[in-house]
Amino acid sequence: MNSEFVVEVALIAFLIIFALLAVELKKLAYAVVSLGLMSTVLSIIFYVLYAPYVAVINLLVYAGAVIVLFLAVLSLTGPSEEGKKEKKYDVTAEISGGVLFIIIAVILVQVLITSYIGLQFVYGKALNLPELVSFQDILKNVAQSIWQIRVIDVLIQAMALFVAGLGVAALFRRERGEKE
Amino acid sequence: MIGLNWYLGASAILYLVGLYCLATKRNLIKMIIGIEILINAAHLNFIALSTTAAGLDPLARTYVIISIGVGAGVIALALSLTLLVYRHYGTLDVRKMRRLKW
Amino acid sequence: MLPLAPWLCWGIPIIGAILTPLLAKIGHKARDYGAVLFSIVGFIFGLSMIPDIFAGQVVNWFTGKVLGSIPYESKVMWISKLGIEMGVLVDPLSVFMANIAGGLGALIMVYALGYMHGDPDLTRYWFFKNFFIGGMVLLVIANNLLQMFIGWEIVGLCSYALIGFWHKKKEPSPVPDYKTEGEYNAMCGMKAFITTRVGDVALLIAILTIYASTLKAGHPTFNFLELKEEVEWARLLVASGMLIPTVILLFGGPIGKSAQFPLHVWLPEAMAGPTTVSALIHAATMVKAGVYLVARVLPIFVEVFKVINFASALYTFSMIVACIGAFTAFLAATMGMVAREVKKVLAYSTISQIGYMMLALGIGGLIGYVAGEIAEGYYAGTFHLMSHAVFKALLFLSAGAVLHATETKDMFEMGGLKQYMPITYKCMLIGALSLAGIPPLSGFWSKETIFDAAWVLAHEAYDHGYTLIGTTGYILLFLAVITAAMTLFYSIRMIAIIFIWPESEYLKERERKGEHVHEAPPVMWVPLAVLAAVSVIGGLFAPAFQVFMFKGWEGIEIHATAEIFIKTVASPTIFMTLGAFALGGIPAYYFYWSRKIDPGEFLEKHGFFKAVHSFFYNRWYINDFYMKVIVGGFIRLSNGIYKFFEQAIIDRFNYALAWVVRSFSQAFRKTHTGDSNYNMIAVMLGVIAILLLLLFG
Numbered sequence: 001m002n003s004e005f006v007v008e009v010a011l012i013a014f015l016i017i018f019a020l021l022a023v024e025l026k027k028l029a030y031a032v033v034s035l036g037l038m039s040t041v042l043s044i045i046f047y048v049l050y051a052p053y054v055a056v057i058n059l060l061v062y063a064g065a066v067i068v069l070f071l072a073v074l075s076l077t078g079p080s081e082e083g084k085k086e087k088k089y090d091v092t093a094e095i096s097g098g099v100l101f102i103i104i105a106v107i108l109v110q111v112l113i114t115s116y117i118g119l120q121f122v123y124g125k126a127l128n129l130p131e132l133v134s135f136q137d138i139l140k141n142v143a144q145s146i147w148q149i150r151v152i153d154v155l156i157q158a159m160a161l162f163v164a165g166l167g168v169a170a171l172f173r174r175e176r177g178e179k180e
Numbered sequence: 181m182i183g184l185n186w187y188l189g190a191s192a193i194l195y196l197v198g199l200y201c202l203a204t205k206r207n208l209i210k211m212i213i214g215i216e217i218l219i220n221a222a223h224l225n226f227i228a229l230s231t232t233a234a235g236l237d238p239l240a241r242t243y244v245i246i247s248i249g250v251g252a253g254v255i256a257l258a259l260s261l262t263l264l265v266y267r268h269y270g271t272l273d274v275r276k277m278r279r280l281k282w
Numbered sequence: 283m284l285p286l287a288p289w290l291c292w293g294i295p296i297i298g299a300i301l302t303p304l305l306a307k308i309g310h311k312a313r314d315y316g317a318v319l320f321s322i323v324g325f326i327f328g329l330s331m332i333p334d335i336f337a338g339q340v341v342n343w344f345t346g347k348v349l350g351s352i353p354y355e356s357k358v359m360w361i362s363k364l365g366i367e368m369g370v371l372v373d374p375l376s377v378f379m380a381n382i383a384g385g386l387g388a389l390i391m392v393y394a395l396g397y398m399h400g401d402p403d404l405t406r407y408w409f410f411k412n413f414f415i416g417g418m419v420l421l422v423i424a425n426n427l428l429q430m431f432i433g434w435e436i437v438g439l440c441s442y443a444l445i446g447f448w449h450k451k452k453e454p455s456p457v458p459d460y461k462t463e464g465e466y467n468a469m470c471g472m473k474a475f476i477t478t479r480v481g482d483v484a485l486l487i488a489i490l491t492i493y494a495s496t497l498k499a500g501h502p503t504f505n506f507l508e509l510k511e512e513v514e515w516a517r518l519l520v521a522s523g524m525l526i527p528t529v530i531l532l533f534g535g536p537i538g539k540s541a542q543f544p545l546h547v548w549l550p551e552a553m554a555g556p557t558t559v560s561a562l563i564h565a566a567t568m569v570k571a572g573v574y575l576v577a578r579v580l581p582i583f584v585e586v587f588k589v590i591n592f593a594s595a596l597y598t599f600s601m602i603v604a605c606i607g608a609f610t611a612f613l614a615a616t617m618g619m620v621a622r623e624v625k626k627v628l629a630y631s632t633i634s635q636i637g638y639m640m641l642a643l644g645i646g647g648l649i650g651y652v653a654g655e656i657a658e659g660y661y662a663g664t665f666h667l668m669s670h671a672v673f674k675a676l677l678f679l680s681a682g683a684v685l686h687a688t689e690t691k692d693m694f695e696m697g698g699l700k701q702y703m704p705i706t707y708k709c710m711l712i713g714a715l716s717l718a719g720i721p722p723l724s725g726f727w728s729k730e731t732i733f734d735a736a737w738v739l740a741h742e743a744y745d746h747g748y749t750l751i752g753t754t755g756y757i758l759l760f761l762a763v764i765t766a767a768m769t770l771f772y773s774i775r776m777i778a779i780i781f782i783w784p785e786s787e788y789l790k791e792r793e794r795k796g797e798h799v800h801e802a803p804p805v806m807w808v809p810l811a812v813l814a815a816v817s818v819i820g821g822l823f824a825p826a827f828q829v830f831m832f833k834g835w836e837g838i839e840i841h842a843t844a845e846i847f848i849k850t851v852a853s854p855t856i857f858m859t860l861g862a863f864a865l866g867g868i869p870a871y872y873f874y875w876s877r878k879i880d881p882g883e884f885l886e887k888h889g890f891f892k893a894v895h896s897f898f899y900n901r902w903y904i905n906d907f908y909m910k911v912i913v914g915g916f917i918r919l920s921n922g923i924y925k926f927f928e929q930a931i932i933d934r935f936n937y938a939l940a941w942v943v944r945s946f947s948q949a950f951r952k953t954h955t956g957d958s959n960y961n962m963i964a965v966m967l968g969v970i971a972i973l974l975l976l977l978f979g
Contacts, residue, residue: 012190019194019217023201028209035213042220049187049231054244058223061252066216073259074209077266099966100200106973157246164253168260199969203962211958278956 008048015041032070039063053143187228194221208262208272212255219251284330285344288356288370288423291328291380292433295321295387296416299409306405317408318391321415325384328419331377335833340372352833355425355507365493365502371425374831378664379422379574382671386566387415389809393679394558396805397686407447411562414440418567422574426504427489430575434485434539437568438478444563445555446471470554477548481538485575488532495519509582516586525592529599532579533606536572541633542640543610547905549633550617553625557682560625565632565674573639573667576603577660580643584650597651601754604644608761611637613902615768619775620898623691624681627776628674631717634765635670639663641758642732645739648751653742657832662735664831666728669820673716673725676813680710683802683810684780690788693776698785702799707781709810714777716817718770718866719859724820727847733762733855763858767866774867778874821847 018038025031039062046055147154194217201214223244230240266272284290298320305313334340339351349356357369370376391411398407414437421433446468455466489504492515496502499514509515519525536542541549552564563569580600587596611634618630646659683706688696700707716725740755789799801807824847873881885892900906953960 009186012186015190016193016197019197022213022217023197023205023210028207031210031213035216038217039220042224045187045224046227049227050236051227051231051241051244054223054227054241054248057245057248061248062216062220065252066255069256069259070209070212073263076263077209077272099963099970100196103196103966103970103973153242153246157249160250161253164257167257171257171260171264199962199966203959203966206959274958280954280956 008045011041011045011048015045028074029071032067032074035070036063036067039066184228184231187224191221191225191228194218194224197221206274208265208274209259211274212258212262215258216251216255219247219254223247283334283340283343283372284327285342287327287330288372291324291331291384292416292419292423294324294327294416295384295412295419298324299412299416302409302412303405310404313405313408314395317412318388318395320412321384321388321391324415324419325381325388328377328380328384331372332381332830334372335374335377335830338833353507355505357425357505363502365496365504366428367426367505368429369425369505370423371506372423374833375574375577375664376423378668378830379570380419382570382668383415383418383422383567386671386675387411387418387562389812390558390562390566390675390679391415393561393682393806393809394556396803397558397682398556403447403450407444407556410440410443410447411559414444414563414568418571421571425506427492427506427509428504430578431486431489434482434535434571437563437571438475438482438539441478441552441563441568442471442475444471444559445474445552447555447559467554470548470551474548474552477545478538481535481545484531484534484538485536488528488534491519491524491528491531495524506578506582510585513586513589516590516592520590520592520595525595526598529579529583529595530602533576533599533603536575536640537606538572540569540572540636540640541610542572542606542637543613544904546610546614546633547901547908550621550626550629550901553623553629557625557678557685560629561675561678561682564629565678566671569632569636570639570667570671573636573643573663576640576643577664580647580650580656580660584647584656588654593651596647597751600644600647600651601751602644604641604648604758605754607637607640607642607644608758608765609637610634611641611765612761612768613637615765615772616898617901618772619768620895621772622693624684624693624696624776624780625678625691627693627772628677628681631677631769631772632674634769635666635674635717638729638732638762638765639666639670641762642666642735645732645735645755645758648755649735649739649742652739652746652748652751657835658738659735661828661831662728662731665731665824665827668823668827669716669724669728669817672813672820673713673723673817676709676713676810676817677717679806679810679813680706680713683806684710686802686806687799688789688792689797693779695786695788696780697783697789698781699799700781703781703801705807706802706810709807709814710781711777712814712817714773716820718773718863719766720770720863722818722821724817724823727821727824729766730851730853730855730859733759733858734853736762737853737855759855759858763862764865766859767862770863770866771870774870775874778870782875783877 015038018034018041022031022034022038025034039058043055043059043063046052046058198214198216198218198221201217202211205211205214226240226244226247230237262272265277269277298317301320302313302317305316330343331340334354335352340349340354341347342349353371353373355369355371357367359367394407394411398404401407417433417436417440419433421430421437424430424433449464449468449471451462451464451467453463455461455463457466460466460469492509493502493504495515495518496509496512498518499512501508501512501514503509503512516525519528538545549564549569553560555563583596583599587593614630614633614637618627618634621627621630640663642659642663644659646656646661646663649658650656683703684696684699685691687703688699690696712723716723719725719729721727736755736759740752740759743749743752743755785793792799802810872878873884885895897903
């Protein structure tokens, strides 16, 4: 049990805890903040996994712009009613909780078995990364990949964002003489 | 660096948390949070699998970067639709918006 | 001939038909004159082929190049492995028929300018008329059976469309089964089409059988010339015993199209169409298509069957043709004697005269069987075809002029028209006398030739030892002569009732109302005069006609000019003809011309004649038999099938199927709750399924 192991496992644990908090917190503002924290932890994990670009972009987008959007919408829709008591029994949560439990049990069993025994199964081999690869190389490779090999995808993504912006603008347009 | 399985397992758990949120919660904004969690889980999966012993796969990283951008657009649109829905229905409860039913 | 004449003489009318709606947009006059112009141009191309037949070889007039000798073929292969081609054959028979169709077609188109003037549906009329002329010429000038059949069908279609041309008329119908006259006209067109269809199916089966046999023989073809040369197909048919059925089925087409017994019932009803239609289709051209087909295949059969040594097929075929022809001639003439409407009289006389032509061709075949030479009967049949086409068209067109002037169809409502319509009277008289065969008009020469042929048959048969054929020859001659007597009778009757009798009440009524009976306009009586002139001098064409028809045949002796006439007159049959004239003419004169005896009173007094009259008037009850037994039976059968099979089984199956689907969707749609949470549960279930598949798959 070296420090690396502890740090990474702790990161993963925080990831899941924050996600669960984001799902379960009743006050929406708290839920959104929890989502932001989860995204931050995810960025750190990305950095640990030798993906600095991804980490930075994730941080900027999810822990920045999206949170702002959420908070803006929250303020516009007023106090939310997540806390209203339901009159009747919530069947959906029951069913989904049960199903989820089965699935998680299945997966965890497999994961634990593999980690201990080292069997090869569907998730792939256990791997150990070698020493740190130079960051310069990583940066050069990913940059080259984005801007030369996959440049068209980047352009399409830019267009998609542009369209999303247009869509939002169109959704909020005011019809002549008609107030939304 | 711990084993790949941990990260894949984490990604799976995150995916399930997202599904659970979508299947259970009634508030529209909570459901969008659930979608976000799903997207993040997928990204984690990609990055984890692209970090191999032989080297790093830049193509997967690229796709994740692009996907983050697109995801942001999706969430922006979803939130604006939420606003409009709120204005139209007066509520954010999904169970009350059952127009497309039998 | 003009370049591409065989292709253009049917191509131009068809192009004219297609262009007619376009011309109609320009204006009425453009459409009318344009349509007539197209048919005239087509006729000119047809005419240009005649000198080539006389010369014995086809010469292009523009380039002076000799293209080939008669018979000359021009064809385009479509599927050469299957022997399917499209082509034209320049040959005496086809050029002759093409000119009759084209010439009479053009003349009747000119006449129709006056007759159909002012009709609101003229565009449709010109279209079908031109299409018909093109189809008829295509039929006769085709060089293979398949193309001929295509032309056959085209004329059938146009005939149907033109008979039912006035299907929108609102006056009450003449028979009680239909509400309006328009419906009745449509029924007549339908009856014509379906009755000829029965014959067409038989013809198609025969054509396909012959083709299949040529396919099996290794040389697939529909071509007439090739069928004559290669005899392997006939051997194969003989081997499988199908030759005689095939040739009988082949004759089924002419039975239908040429209105012979037993498929003659459509022609009297076909008179519901405009008179120009009746003149063109049912007197001059379409009904001649059957005669053309028999004349076309007869030389083929004679050659082929002689080579393969199976002449009994020729015997069967010719016997059937001749007997049906003679019987039909007799049958129709009896019906014509008692008809009330002028067009019906002419329809029955058409059936009767075509019976004569079939008789002549059949006799030709029999003479070929007996003595190896078909020229006599062949010539008689085709000569009668030409002269009948002319005088029947003349009769129909004059009847049209009379109908146009008096606006009634019933002969007994006319009368005394001699003083009002002198030109029409003279022309119609010439036509009627030619029909009856009075010398020196053309009808006399052609009928005499037919009687001659029958006489020759009887004698040749006895000489060669075929007593059955000889006796049949005498019987056929007897039938033909009796029919000639009846022909004279009804011709005189028709002329007398229309023109000589005093004016009927109906006409007097019209005079009082101010609608006078007037002579036909020049655009209508000029064609009449032309046809009458041809009918008078037509007999003089006989020698040239002989030279024409037998161009390209080997071993025929062509008689010198005067010899033909003398031969015709000085034969023993002339006495039979004179006897027939007496038998038919004297009662007719007493009944109708001088009106010494009133026919109505005569019938009342003699019950026997009354019974006979009513038998003839009801068309020997053949039509009723068909309607009740065949048509009625078929309708009952389909009703039965509808009730017990379609409704019970098929409809129930449909309802059951619909019920299953509907109840399933009623149950299944409950899953669409509209609640997205439930949808996500379904997604989770899907995830579980995938995981299980990955683990254990």
